C-alpha cells in the first residue's frame with residue numbers, strides 16, 4: 337500500500353439493492369488501500385455524470401442484468417489517493433486527476449484488446465454494472481484504464497465527455513466521414529446529440545441536425561449545425577433530409593435514438609455508399625434494415641460501443657481545447673433519484689453532473 341491520504345472508514349453512496357427496490361443513499365465501507373491488489377487504485381471523486389445507461393443498470397432491463405447490490409455511475413472524475421502494493425509501472429501516480437469511464441478494466445491481451453476493441457473484452461469490467469461505480473465518494477478502479485484528465489480542464493466538464501462525449505466522438509471517427517461530408521444527427525439537441533454536433537463541426541463535417549422544438553433548433557444552430565429538420569413538423573422526413581443535402585442524402589448518420597424507426601429511416605435517406613453508425617442502446621429493439629436498399633445502395637452498418645483508451649484521450653483533448661462544451665446542471669448526490677425520474681420521462685435537458693465532494 338502506498339498512500340499519504342487519510343481515507344475514512346465509510347462514505348456516502350447511492351446503492352440499488354435489487355432491480356425492484358428504489359436506490360438508497362447511505363453510508364457504506366470505503367475499499368481499504370491496504371487490500372488493493374496490484375493494478376488497482378482508489379479514486380476520491382470530485383463529481384460524476386449521470387447517464388441513461390445508469391437507469392438501465394438500476395432497472396435491470398437489458399439482456400444482461402447488472403450485479404446487485406449495485407453502486408451505479410460511470411462518468412467520474414477524481415484524484416488517485418491509493419495504488420495497490422506491488423503495482424508495476426503504473427501510468428498514474430498518487431494525486432493525479434483521472435476519469436473513470438464505463439470500461440473500468442480489460443485484460444489487454446485477448447484478440448479484442450490487442451485490436452483496440454477492449455470495450456468488447458470478454459473479461460471487461462464495467463463501472464456501475466458488473467463492478468461498483470462512481471455514485472460514491474471513493475471508487476476502486478484500475479491504473480491501466482483510468483483516463484488522465486488534461487490540465488486546466490474542469491472536472492464537471494470532463495465528466496460528461498467520459499461517456500457521452502467518447503461515445504459520439506468514436507462513432508463519428510469510425511464512420512470514415514471526410515472533411516466537407518454531410519452528417520445527419522437525429523436527436524441533435526439531446527445529451528449525446530449536442531456533443532456530436534460539436535465534434536462533427538470540429539472535424540470539418542457539415543451537420544444536418546434532426547430534432548424538434550425552437551429551443552433545440554436554436555441550440556444546435558449556435559453549436560454550428562448547418563441545416564435543421566424538425567421531425568414533428570416535417571411531412572416527409574426522408575425527402576426533407578435528402579433535399580437539404582442536394583438530393584443525394586447525407587454521407588453518414590450517427591443514430592443515438594432508443595427506437596428502431598430512426599435506424600430504418602437512415603437506410604432510406606443515406607446516399608449510396610453511406611454509413612449508418614448504430615450507437616443508441618435501447619432496452620430491447622431490432623434493426624429492421626431493408627435488405628434490398630442496403631445492398632443496392634451499398635450501405636455500411638457499423639455498431640459503435642463507447643470507446644477505447646485512445647478514443648477517450650482524444651475526445652477529452654478536443655473538449656479541453658474548447659472545441660466541445662457540455663451543457664450540464666450541477667447537483668448534489670441526493671438529486672440522483674429525481675434525475676432518474678426525469679430521464680425516464682425524457683425531461684432532462686443536457687446532462688446532470690453530481691457533486692461528490694461532500
Ligand SMILES: [Zn+2]
Pocket residue numbers: 387388389390410438499500
Ligand atoms: Zn454512459
Ligand SMILES: [Zn+2]
Pocket residue numbers: 442443444445446447448449454457458459
Ligand atoms: Zn481482453
